[in-house]
Amino acid sequence: MKKGFDNSRYLKIQSDHIKERINQFGNKLYMEFGGKLFDDYHASRVLPGFEPDSKLQMLMQLADMAEIVIVISAEDIVKNKIRGDLGITYDTDVLRLIGEFEKKGLYVSSVVITHFAGQSAAINFKERLEKRGKKVYKHYTIDGYPSNINKIISEDGFGRNEYIETTRPLVVITAPGPGSGKMATCLSQLYHENLRGVKAGYAKYETFPIWNIPLKHPVNLAYEAATADLNDVNMIDPFHLEAYGETTVNYNRDIEIYPVLNAIFEAIYGENNYYKSPTDMGVNMAGNSIIDDEVCCEASKMEIIRRYYAAANKLAKDGIGENEVYKLELLMKNAKITTDNRLVTVAAKERAAAEGCPCAAIELEDGTIITSKTSELLGASAALLLNALKYLAGIEHDVKLIKPEFIEPIQDLKVRFLGGNNPRLHTDEVLIALALASVNSEPAKKAMEQLPKLKGLQVHTSVMLSDVDIKTFKKLGVDLTSEPVRAGLKIY
Numbered sequence: 053m054k055k056g057f058d059n060s061r062y063l064k065i066q067s068d069h070i071k072e073r074i075n076q077f078g079n080k081l082y083m084e085f086g087g088k089l090f091d092d093y094h095a096s097r098v099l100p101g102f103e104p105d106s107k108l109q110m111l112m113q114l115a116d117m118a119e120i121v122i123v124i125s126a127e128d129i130v131k132n133k134i135r136g137d138l139g140i141t142y143d144t145d146v147l148r149l150i151g152e153f154e155k156k157g158l159y160v161s162s163v164v165i166t167h168f169a170g171q172s173a174a175i176n177f178k179e180r181l182e183k184r185g186k187k188v189y190k191h192y193t194i195d196g197y198p199s200n201i202n203k204i205i206s207e208d209g210f211g212r213n214e215y216i217e218t219t220r221p222l223v224v225i226t227a228p229g230p231g232s233g234k235m236a237t238c239l240s241q242l243y244h245e246n247l248r249g250v251k252a253g254y255a256k257y258e259t260f261p262i263w264n265i266p267l268k269h270p271v272n273l274a275y276e277a278a279t280a281d282l283n284d285v286n287m288i289d290p291f292h293l294e295a296y297g298e299t300t301v302n303y304n305r306d307i308e309i310y311p312v313l314n315a316i317f318e319a320i321y322g323e324n325n326y327y328k329s330p331t332d333m334g335v336n337m338a339g340n341s342i343i344d345d346e347v348c349c350e351a352s353k354m355e356i357i358r359r360y361y362a363a364a365n366k367l368a369k370d371g372i373g374e375n376e377v378y379k380l381e382l383l384m385k386n387a388k389i390t391t392d393n394r395l396v397t398v399a400a401k402e403r404a405a406a407e408g409c410p411c412a413a414i415e416l417e418d419g420t421i422i423t424s425k426t427s428e429l430l431g432a433s434a435a436l437l438l439n440a441l442k443y444l445a446g447i448e449h450d451v452k453l454i455k456p457e458f459i460e461p462i463q464d465l466k467v468r469f470l471g472g473n474n475p476r477l478h479t480d481e482v483l484i485a486l487a488l489a490s491v492n493s494e495p496a497k498k499a500m501e502q503l504p505k506l507k508g509l510q511v512h513t514s515v516m517l518s519d520v521d522i523k524t525f526k527k528l529g530v531d532l533t534s535e536p537v538r539a540g541l542k543i544y
Contacts, residue, residue, distance in 0.1 A: 055101035056347030057338075062106060066337045067113045070255075073335055074117070074221050076326070077253025080245065082238040083335070085226040086258035090152060091137075095259050097531065098274045098352040099338065107259075111224065112156055118222040119161040120153055122146050123232045126167045126174035135229055143177050145228040150186065162187040162216055166233030169193065189214040191233065191240060198236075198312045205319040210243040230282075235309075239316055246320050253326065255335045256306075261286045263300045263331050264339040270352035271342075272301060273387050277359040280379045292329035306330040353387055354510070354531075357394045360384060361533035365516055368536035396512040397533065399423055404514035412436040412513040414530075416443065417505070426476065429459050433513060433521045434482035437506075441486075444502035445495070453496045454485045479524040506530055 074081045087095075089107045096102045103109065111118060128142045135145050146163060153160050163181055165174050168190040178188045191213040196203050203209045216223075216237075223241070225234045238254050245252040260275035272286050289302040291310055310330045317324040327333050342348055360380040367373045384390060391397050399413035403423045412432040413423045422443055424435035438453055447453070462485060463475035477485065483503075489496035507529030515537050517525075525532040 054347045056344040057099040057101035058341045058343045059101050059103050059106055062341035063110050065340055066110050069337050070335055073255050078251050079221045080250055080252040082223045082241050083255045083257055084234045084238050085224055094278050098271050098355050099348055100351050115158055117220055118224055119159045119220040120224045121162050122149055123164045123166055123227040123234050123237050125232050126165050126171045129177050130171050130173045142228040164189045164191055164237050166191045167193050189216050201315045201319055210240040213240045215244040216241055242320055256333045257335050259336055259338050261301045261303055262339040267301050270349045270387055273383050274352040274355040277356045277380055277383050280376045289329050289331045292331040295328035300331040302330045353389050356383055356387055357391055358533050364536040365534055396510045400512040400514045410515040414440050415510045431476045433479050434477045437479055441499040441502045444505050445498040447495050451495055453499050454489050479521045
């Protein structure tokens with residue numbers, strides 16, 4: 053697929069820029085990492101060419117000068133808060149992150165538990181980490197944070213927090229998800245470092261919104277779509293405009309908090325000579341690595357549509373998120389697109405209307421669109437996978453990759469022995485059946501070899517899918533959308 057982003061250039065200029073920022077602050081920089089360090093698939097979708105682990109690759113270039121501090125809120129530990137994309141709790145993700153970082157040769161020096169108030173679950177997690185040899189620090193809730201500056205910058209505010217011992221010039225502050233307390237942890241360290249005579253600095257590293265492209269650029273609109281549930285809004289940074297006469301893009305939460313941050317910096321340092329705006333605090337150089345704006349614009353428009361369908365399906369299933377859907381509809385209008393701009397959406401709906409049953413469509417890398425319908429043996433999604441694999445392998449459409457007599461016993465197992473109501477094979481079941489068939493069938497074997505080519509392709513189904521099918525498509529790396537319709541009944 054066409055690339056719109058130069059990942060190699062990005063890694064170089066991003067790491068160089070961070071080194072410059074470290075030098076600006078006398079060799080001690082606390083850098084808040086927003087978004088995902090691993091598996092940043094949103095960025096790779098809207099900036100084709102961006103590798104999902106680009107932030108990690110960039111950090112590895114700074115491995116000798118960087119250490120990582122992972123932040124988790126005690127409240128999230130108590131609530132067993134789940135990462136929606138991975139389906140694991142935040143505390144489990146902290147352990148996963150430690151393992152992944154160390155596997156890459158990165159130094160994880162400690163974990164900070166924020167909002168600590170003696171919660172037993174937080175204490176247990178602290179002890180669990182310490183048994184693994186990790187230092188754990190406790191940070192507390194400050195009454196009036198972030199507005200009560202006098203309280204924050206005092207012994208009863210940041211002064212209560214345990215000072216995090218660090219040894220390297222770049223301290224990366226990351227977390228399992230938003231609301232963990234990354235920024236407060238950075239600011240607390242600036243306070244404690246200042247008491248020790250160290251004029252440490254703070255920087256924020258987030259990929260989106262991209263500050264040096266237009267406010268209504270589709271890439272920035274796609275960021276709003278990704279955070280529609282948080283109601284984030286991209287804005288022109290008024291502080292940057294006033295200070296430099298330059299138009300840059302930031303988002304509402306950073307702009308709203310900037311006067312408070314400025315006051316905190318002044319309270320710590322006596323004056324703030326470093327940052328005149330929220331944009332100044334950022335170190336993101338992604339905008340400088342876009343090499344084909346048209347490709348990124350088109351990819352971002354598709355992402356907005358994908359986010360719309362995700363929200364509409366959530367509303368249909370759970371009855372929540374109505375305002376999120378309304379916001380995404382507005383973003384589509386701002387981007388001057390409809391769901392019909394996604395070609396597979398049109399193809400799946402048109403075939404469903406013609407066949408009178410659930411159908412699906414996939415767009416291949418060469419632009420070919422393949423469709424499928426529900427049959428007695430297969431669901432539309434399972435049939436779509438076989439149709440696509442046959443096309444990619446150069447196998448005639450009429451060739452049966454899996455003989456019906458192999459499918460029927462699986463159906464019997466599902467209904468008679470496992471108590472299922474739907475005898476048709478799901479996507480995971482059809483792939484297992486295909487794998488078994490490939491032992492004695494050359495066409496089936498050839499079709500199996502095409503599975504990696506599905507990664508990054510677009511799929512749409514005319515009905516909502518089961519969790520099993522959704523997870524299978526996700527594992528294959530397919531970008532899936534579905535109509536918010538169940539069993540032929542339009543719910544939203």
